[in-house]
Amino acid sequence: MPGKQRPPPVRFIAGAVCPRCGVMDRIVVSGDGATRRCVDCGFGDERPVEVPAPVATRVSRPAARRVETPADVVRLVDVADGAAEPDGSDE
Numbered sequence: 520m521p522g523k524q525r526p527p528p529v530r531f532i533a534g535a536v537c538p539r540c541g542v543m544d545r546i547v548v549s550g551d552g553a554t555r556r557c558v559d560c561g562f563g564d565e566r567p568v569e570v571p572a573p574v575a576t577r578v579s580r581p582a583a584r585r586v587e588t589p590a591d592v593v594r595l596v597d598v599a600d601g602a603a604e605p606d607g608s609d610e
């Protein structure tokens with residue numbers, strides 16, 4: 520029976536959300552980066568490639584929804600030129 524079993528060094532992944540319990544900042548990755556684990560509920564699996572897709576935030580969402588609209592020609596009309604306003608001007 521193995522008496523001493525040192526747990527491998529782990530590191531927390533900032534901002535990672537546990538897929539099971541949904542708690543943030545509870546995911547740790549093993550020293551070799553092969554597995555990830557939730558220290559809260561015990562969830563664990565193989566670690567996906569690097570960091571999972573960034574969580575949608577207020578900053579990232581509008582960019583994903585942005586629609587490029589074509590530029591339109593705007594005509595500027597000079598109201599001082601011509602008989603536009605008959606009130607008050609007696610030059």
Ligand SMILES: [Zn+2]
Nearest residue numbers: 537540557560
């Ligand atoms: Zn969890």
